[in-house]
Amino acid sequence: MSVPNFPPPRDIDLTNPFWEATDQGELRLPACSVCGAFQWYPVPGFACHPEATRHWREVAHTGTVFTFSKVERAFLPFGSEPPYTLILVALDDVDNARLVTVLVGDDQDSVAIGSRVELSPTVFETHTLPTFRLSA
Amino acid sequence: MASVAIVGVGESEWGRSVDRPLDELILDACRLAIADAGLQGHDIDGFVPCTPHPAADELAASLGAKRSFTVKPGLEAGAGTVGAALLAEMMIEKGLAKNVLVYFGYKGSKPGGPYSYHAEDPVKAAFEMPFGWYGQPVYFAMWAQRYCHDYNVDPATFADIALSARAWAQLTPGAQKAKPLTRDGYFEAPMVATPMRTLDCCLISDGGAAYVISSVEQARDLAKAPVLVGGVGVGSTEMTMGSIFSQNRPDPLRFGALESSAMAYAKAGISAKDVDFAQIYDCFSISMVLQLEEMGFAERGAGAAFCSLDRIGPGGSFPINTNGGHLCYSYLPGMNHVVEAVRQVRGERGDAQVSRKSVCAIGGLGGNDHATLVLTEDR
Numbered sequence: 001m002s003v004p005n006f007p008p009p010r011d012i013d014l015t016n017p018f019w020e021a022t023d024q025g026e027l028r029l030p031a032c033s034v035c036g037a038f039q040w041y042p043v044p045g046f047a048c049h050p051e052a053t054r055h056w057r058e059v060a061h062t063g064t065v066f067t068f069s070k071v072e073r074a075f076l077p078f079g080s081e082p083p084y085t086l087i088l089v090a091l092d093d094v095d096n097a098r099l100v101t102v103l104v105g106d107d108q109d110s111v112a113i114g115s116r117v118e119l120s121p122t123v124f125e126t127h128t129l130p131t132f133r134l135s136a
Numbered sequence: 137m138a139s140v141a142i143v144g145v146g147e148s149e150w151g152r153s154v155d156r157p158l159d160e161l162i163l164d165a166c167r168l169a170i171a172d173a174g175l176q177g178h179d180i181d182g183f184v185p186c187t188p189h190p191a192a193d194e195l196a197a198s199l200g201a202k203r204s205f206t207v208k209p210g211l212e213a214g215a216g217t218v219g220a221a222l223l224a225e226m227m228i229e230k231g232l233a234k235n236v237l238v239y240f241g242y243k244g245s246k247p248g249g250p251y252s253y254h255a256e257d258p259v260k261a262a263f264e265m266p267f268g269w270y271g272q273p274v275y276f277a278m279w280a281q282r283y284c285h286d287y288n289v290d291p292a293t294f295a296d297i298a299l300s301a302r303a304w305a306q307l308t309p310g311a312q313k314a315k316p317l318t319r320d321g322y323f324e325a326p327m328v329a330t331p332m333r334t335l336d337c338c339l340i341s342d343g344g345a346a347y348v349i350s351s352v353e354q355a356r357d358l359a360k361a362p363v364l365v366g367g368v369g370v371g372s373t374e375m376t377m378g379s380i381f382s383q384n385r386p387d388p389l390r391f392g393a394l395e396s397s398a399m400a401y402a403k404a405g406i407s408a409k410d411v412d413f414a415q416i417y418d419c420f421s422i423s424m425v426l427q428l429e430e431m432g433f434a435e436r437g438a439g440a441a442f443c444s445l446d447r448i449g450p451g452g453s454f455p456i457n458t459n460g461g462h463l464c465y466s467y468l469p470g471m472n473h474v475v476e477a478v479r480q481v482r483g484e485r486g487d488a489q490v491s492r493k494s495v496c497a498i499g500g501l502g503g504n505d506h507a508t509l510v511l512t513e514d515r
């Protein structure tokens with residue numbers, strides 16, 4: 001099993017705060033600066049509060065697997081060596097947002113929908129990928 | 137009552153890789169569609185391009201059309217090519233055009249393939265690609281996994297969809313994947329992303345396709361029996377194109393097909409029970425299943441089991457994707473389904489002809505967009 005190493009774009013204001021946070025070991029998602037509602041993925045404006053700005057709120061480092069797939073083909077132009085296991089994580093205490101990520105750890109073949117997972121970052125030279133592992 | 141009909145259809149040569157410019161392939165398809173209708177280039181006075189190139193003015197000049205009035209769908213992929221019929225209908229009903237040419241072409245063999253389109257979306261490039269969540273098979277595999285979990289479906293059930301597509305393709309000249317396939321053969325096919333195998337995924341194709349829509353009155357004077365546009369519907373969800381494959385919705389396995397089919401059936405004055413056969417956008421086996429449930433052909437969660445070879449395959453009681461679809465015939469999103477539906481309703485399909493051919497429903501998916509088109513015999 002591997003973890004794709006495909007550096008994210010770092011020059012886009014709409015998305016880069018996510019990667020600045022992961023470099024610090026944090027997990028932050030964009031939210032309305034007035035009411036705190038998460039907006040994932042970010043779009044230019046907030047329907048709840050038109051006057052709001054985008055505030056990157058720290059979120060839980062734990063969650064539940066919503067769905068998963070063991071990817072056995074390479075689709076990225078470079079940086080991936082299948083197989084690897086993708087999971088979609090419903091983060092604890094975050095409504096209306098799921099995190100796309102990669103499952104790490106020797107026990108990953110036992111993943112199932114509903115499995116509990118926790119943050120276990122993978123550090124590359126260019127970026128830190130907020131990968132997750134199965135919780136004990 | 138239908139006001140317009142599809143009067144001509146055309147497909148260029150196609151295949152895994154065709155070494156000719158895309159514009160040429162599209163022009164071939166347009167000429168064939170116009171000739172199929174018994175019309176000439178100068179009869180075309182409205183255009184619905186479902187592709188950026190060629191622009192309608194250049195195509196019009198190539199065909200000898202005298203004007204190039206154009207309406208473009210904002211819908212994507214299969215939703216665009218199927219939903220284009222709605223724009224053509226509006227153009228004709230409003231008196232803006234008499235004979236509208238809908239055209240599309242695609243080079244799946246281009247560098248980066250069908251995946252590269254998604255790399256252009258900033259949120260997908262930032263929040264999905266770095267994790268290797270990339271390539272349409274990956275998105276749909278995750279949905280298939282969730283579907284099997286929620287409805288207690290054995291992924292082996294999907295085999296029949298591949299077997300049916302292959303059986304239809306064997307009866308269809310030019311189909312890209314027409315070698316015999318056994319059930320064991322399906323399970324021997326490599327896994328792409330669990331639970332989906334290569335044979336659950338659509339082809340890659342180069343080619344062009346087109347259709348012509350005219351008023352019903354005019355259609356009755358043309359070369360072939362008109363195929364009436366009973367109704368067209370469009371739908372979408374509250375998600376964006378970037379987030380549709382991963383994010384939260386009240387019901388994450390829902391497309392806009394519930395909305396689009398209800399609209400199309402209401403316009404046609406039918407219900408799902410009145411549909412004789414269907415062409416449903418099969419970029420993947422799971423996407424066809426999810427749409428056919430929303431289109432009312434099976435209960436939620438029962439769609440995979442509904443798609444048994446003896447029901448949807450040749451000779452079955454509810455034929456689906458009767459040329460082999462995008463899995464085995466060609467992948468010109470949605471267009472192959474429209475062309476096939478027209479040929480079936482006309483009774484032109486020889487060994488693959490369905491016995492009950494009065495009403496066909498076509499489902500076209502494009503990310504967050506969906507279109508349903510109901511075609512009927514002129515009775």
Ligand SMILES: [Zn+2]
Nearest residue numbers: 032035048049
């Ligand atoms: Zn707000």
